[in-house]
Amino acid sequence: MDEVEVVVAHSERATLRVGEVFLKVDADQGRVDAEVESMSLAPVPTPEVLWRKPPVLALAALPGTTLGRLGGPSTGSPMAWAAAGAAIRKLHDAPLPPRPGRADRSTAALAAELDDECERLVTNRVLPADLVTRNRQVAEAALRLWTPAFTHGDLQIAHVFVDGDEVTGIIGWSEAGRGDALYDLATFTLGHEEHLDDVVVGHGTDVDLDVIRAWWSLWSLLVVRWLAEHGFDPFAPRCEVDVLRSRM
Template sequence: MDEVEVVVAHAERATLRVGDVFLKVDADRARSDAEVEAMSLAPVPTPEVLWRRPPVLALAALPGTVLGRLGGPTTGSPAAWAAAGAAIRKLHDAPLPPRTGRAGRSTAALTAELDGACASLVTDGVLPADLVTRNRRAAGAALRPWTPVFTHGDLQIAHVFVDGDEVTGIIDWSEAGRGDALYDLATFTLGHEEHLDDVLAGYGTDVDLDLDVIRGWWSLRSLLAVGWLIEHGFDPFAPGCEVDVLRARM
């Protein structure tokens, strides 16, 4: 009999693996609806939906292995990172989905959320004020007008599967929708900026690729994530993770 593996679990949702089946449990049906819809529209490989009985969504396992993890080593070759860049570009070039995703939050809302997070990090003594101030300044580059594209919204490297130099699938689409293309590129290279050139080689340079904006998203995403991760039992201070990303900007 297959064992039940807890892939990830926190107060908002949980993912379990039983053999070649992943069971995603999410109390927020809207998030699950968004995931199923996005996978049906995305022009890149996604997991097969086996069945759905809210709050549970059953997905088939993808072939291959994850490209890497934040804070851990990466397994892919430069060609695999370039292939991932090409897959991201294919997604961004697709027709716009009906929903606005996580990468599509308004600049005003994002600025308010960021300033609140920065104040809490300093007031609660989580991070030094100079570290927060420097990264808040860098994050400002991401707070600018942008043209919406079809974004994944949570494109961590652990969500991209490869087999050799081929992308075999992308998982976790609950935050997908209209959004900023550079948010996806920054999320994908967060903590692994040494692979940014490979990703951009596959993505293509015939579009507006402002590296300061990508770096700004590294700072912005990390500043927002630290408090949430601590609250939900994760460690943003682990080597190579969000706090190290912030320190690298110093």
């Protein structure tokens, strides 16, 4: 009998792997609907939907392996990372989807959320004040006007599968929609700055690296407290707090 692997689990949703099937359990059917719709529209390989029985979505496993995980060693050749960049570019060049995505927030709203969270991090002594202040300054570069693109919205490296130097599929589409393309590139390279140049080569366009680094700071500041409260460890090596420290 196949073992049950817990891929991710927290109070909002859980993903299990049983043999060659991924089972996603999500009480928010709107989020599941968005995931299925986004996969049908995305011009990149995505998992086959096997069946849906709310609150469970069953997806076929993808061939190959992921490029790694945040906090773990980076895997894959420079060509594999470049191929991922090319796949991301193909997504960003696709016609805009009907839904707003995670990265589709107004600059004013995002800045207000960031300032509130920075205040909580310092007041509750989650992070040192100088670390928060410096990264808030770096994050400012991400708060600018941008052209909407078809974005994945949660493009962590564990969501991209490769076989050799070929991308075989991308999973985790529940946050997809219109958004800032550089947010995707930042999420994908978070904690793996050594592969940023490879990804940009594959992406094949002029990319503002300062904005990507700003998104690293911005996103890490926003999620540190949430991660700690949901059983994850943002203080682990190469994870979010290390990303913040690297900006000092």
